[in-house]
Amino acid sequence: MSIAKQILDLSEKYRDYTAENLSKLVKIYSLSMQEGDVAAELVRQMEEAGFDEVWTDPLGNVIGRIGNGKKVLAIDGHIDTVDLGNREDWDLEPLSGLIKDGYVHGRGTVDQKGGVAAFVTAGRIIKELGLDNDITLYCTGTIMEEDCDGLCWKYMVEENKIKPDYVIITEPTNTNIYRGHRGRMEIHAHFYGLSSHGSAPERGKNAIYMAARAALDIEKLNEDGLKDDDFLGKGSITLSEFVSNSPSLCAVSDYARIHCDRRLTVGETKESSVKEIEEIVKGMKAKVEVLHYEVESYTGLTYGMEKYYPTWAISESEEIVQTGA
Ligand SMILES: [Zn+2]
Known part of the structure; x- marks a missing residue:
């Protein structure tokens, strides 16, 4: 047998x-x-x-x-x-x-x-x-x-x-064989404005407007600025959080932050993705940051990593793919 x-x-x-x-x-x-x-x-x-x-x-x-x-x-x-x-x-x-x-x-x-x-x-x-x-x-x-x-x-x-x-x-995977996956990373962009009294906004620089302009540019980036791949498809980016702060609700906001959820296709890397956002915020007082994860596991050990999970894809002709098929 x-x-x-x-x-x-x-x-x-x-x-x-x-x-x-x-x-x-x-x-x-x-x-x-x-x-x-x-x-x-x-x-x-x-x-x-x-x-x-x-x-x-x-x-x-x-x-x-x-x-x-x-x-x-x-x-x-x-x-x-x-x-x-x-x-x-x-x-x-x-x-x-x-x-x-x-x-x-x-x-x-x-x-x-x-x-x-x-x-x-x-x-x-x-x-x-x-x-x-x-x-x-x-x-x-x-x-x-x-x-x-x-x-x-x-x-x-x-x-x-x-x-x-x-x-x-x-x-x-519905009992199909998957031989690759898009990557993922989480990016923050911080925006630093200048607060002024709410009655005279022209004296300050509103961080919410800065972040909002960047947010709309990121929407455009997703529409036509990212790489495409025959196997894994397009890279993508979306905002999942918008946070802002101000010394008072009667004042110009001096801080805003956006959280980007980035999915990476073949040929897109941490460096290339960070650069895209840096390009968008160029000229603003802003900082782009790849997030870090660090928590305590159930055993009490604290361990972490950068929240960058690279794209991977292996060829259809690979031995393990063919053996599985
Ligand atoms: Zn799972």
């Missing part, structure tokens, strides 16, 4: 086991920075499945290893979820983990605990069929992804020194 057929047969055999594991993960409320309980459950599941080694790193990521070979693979799924939202919008209890009509229900079943339950079963099957001779496989239940996508893997690569040759990310 071919290996593919054996894997399929075992996947079928472990269908309920996989569903039960997923249900247990879904029942545990696990917002970003609060993943301790779900991490402990995942450790238990990986140990039960027969992984060679299972541990939690200082940040709180769960890592299960199988094999010790030269080629290093990773399969990743984040174990945090977004919050439950409005309870009245749910037909079923969001944390029920209910298994019904061939589906597991609840927050996080798709994004991304389903991927996690699947790689636990994959580990079990790999051990059972003895497919772990030539590889080192890391299955990673990562944390804080919903709050700062990329931070967990920055830790994995830079602190844990795990540098896989190939990574499979189990983000939901």
Whole structure:
């Protein structure tokens, strides 16, 4: 019998086991920075499945290893979820983990605990069929992804020194294979005006007007100033926040700030995106800043990164894409 057929047969055999594991993960409320309980459950599941080694790193990521070979693979799924939202919008209890009509229900079943339950079963099957001779496989239940996508893997690569040759990310893609994604970054532009009495605005310089002009230029930039790519499409930028300040509500505003959500396509970088905004605010008393993220994980470790998540795209002919297809 071919290996593919054996894997399929075992996947079928472990269908309920996989569903039960997923249900247990879904029942545990696990917002970003609060993943301790779900991490402990995942450790238990990986140990039960027969992984060679299972541990939690200082940040709180769960890592299960199988094999010790030269080629290093990773399969990743984040174990945090977004919050439950409005309870009245749910037909079923969001944390029920209910298994019904061939589906597991609840927050996080798709994004991304389903991927996690699947790689636990994959580990079990790999051990059972003895497919772990030539590889080192890391299955990673990562944390804080919903709050700062990329931070967990920055830790994995830079602190844990795990540098896989190939990574499979189990983000939901309607069971299609995705081989790239637009990048993202968060940028602030600060505007410094000059306050004067509200009865004599001509004596001051209104920061709100400065920021408003820049905001409209950014709208134009999005319409026709950004790069396009055949595979990933256009880069984009939008404002998600406008903040202003003034010594008094009877005075000219002396400070304003806009928050830009920038999506990056192939050929767009942090430097090029910052330069675009700097070009727009040229001549104004303004400062452009890429934001920094830094918080305490559930283990108590504080860790951070710049909020710049580069574009990535791999060729259709890559071995991992073809193997998956
Ligand atoms: Zn996700």
